[in-house]
Amino acid sequence: MTPTSPQNSEPGADPRRLAYLGTLASGLAHEIRNPLGTMKINLQLLEEDWADAANNREKKTLKKINLLMKEINRLENILDDFLRFARGYRLKPVDRDVNAILGEVLEFVMPEAESHGIRILSLLEPGVGKYPLDVNHFKQALLNIIVNGQQAMENGGDLIVRSHREGKQISIDITDTGAGIAPENLEKIFNVYWSNKKGGTGLGLAFTRRIIEEHGGDILVQSEPNVGTQVTIQLPASPSANG
Ligand SMILES: Nc1ncnc2c1ncn2[C@@H]1O[C@H](COP(=O)(O)OP(=O)(O)O)[C@@H](O)[C@H]1O
Ligand SMILES: [Mg+2]
Structure with a gap:
């Protein structure tokens, strides 16, 4: 990820609107996570199917599956970090x-x-x-x-x-x-x-x-x-x- 300009908080932003946006964004993140999970399970099955790839063509296919898996894991990380950050919580010390x-x-x-x-x-x-x-x-x-x-x-x-x-x-x-x-x-x-x-x-x-x-x-x-x-x-x- 390329460095972007820092934006920790928006002074003057309407807190209710921010909270609403936060809720929308976490909802979106959740919605993305479920189909992603399905994709991951199926990719895992594909990975197993192609694990013993013998010829060049099969090996190329396996490589593409591995790449897709890596990208899915990356998306999952982004969503997990985002949800941890955006989710409302109250500390219970x-x-x-x-x-x-x-x-x-x-x-x-x-x-x-x-x-x-x-x-x-x-x-x-x-x-x-x-x-x-x-x-x-x-x-x-x-x-x-x-x-x-x-x-x-x-x-x-x-x-x-x-x-x-x-x-x-x-x-x-x-x-x-x-x-x-x-x-x-x-x-x-x-x-x-x-x-x-x-x-x-x-x-x-x-x-x-x-x-x-x-x-x-x-x-x-x-x-x-x-x-x-x-x-x-x-x-x-x-x-x-x-x-
Ligand atoms: N222990 C560390 N050693 C070197 N760089 C670090 C360390 N901790 C944090 N950083 C730097 O701070 C950045 C932000 O860290 P973080 O918020 O955890 O995001 P991420 O790990 O996803 O990059 C990292 O990308 C890295 O450049
Ligand atoms: Mg980190």
Whole structure:
């Protein structure tokens, strides 16, 4: 996806009209997703049918099927990211052990990461304690950051997840040894639809920042090209979650 001009919010736009447009757009996304699912299932069957392609003609057909499958997966990703972003929700924060949540997310991503030559190092400081978290949304935010880190390490690397507490503030650092972010792009990465990845949606970090801020927290990014990136989530002593 090509970088587009950032547009996080429209000052002065009628909120009711925006909400209506949002509803329309999510409806459309849902409508597209169902037939897409049917197409995908049938393509999968076709893929199986042609899996043992013998001659050139058959191999060419299989290649086209694979390409269609890739594009369908891409469309599904776009719709999923969009729906996550556009869907109305209300956070339901409940006091949860921050390290336990981090541990669950790491366990979830571990197999996929390892298969891509990525080593996950978890440095969770004991006694970090609890914070009011909407577990599903917070996990999704963490996942978005971790997936970006993995995608930045095409040839493998280290993903370091650290938690610590300073006074009453809890910090979570997610560091990768990947491609890094060019200084001129650093301010754009949270903009909706800004992506420099093939197949990227540019919605992951925008959504992540919204979730973290709705938990009363902050998200910061430091990066050096060809060295890596560190994303820090700061959760304050006294949360003022406004979700
Ligand atoms: N850990 C990272 N390393 C390098 N670049 C990153 C990292 N995280 C985010 N980015 C940059 O920020 C952009 C936006 O990220 P995101 O909102 O998740 O969208 P997407 O992953 O779909 O591109 C990415 O396309 C990438 O250029
Ligand atoms: Mg992403």
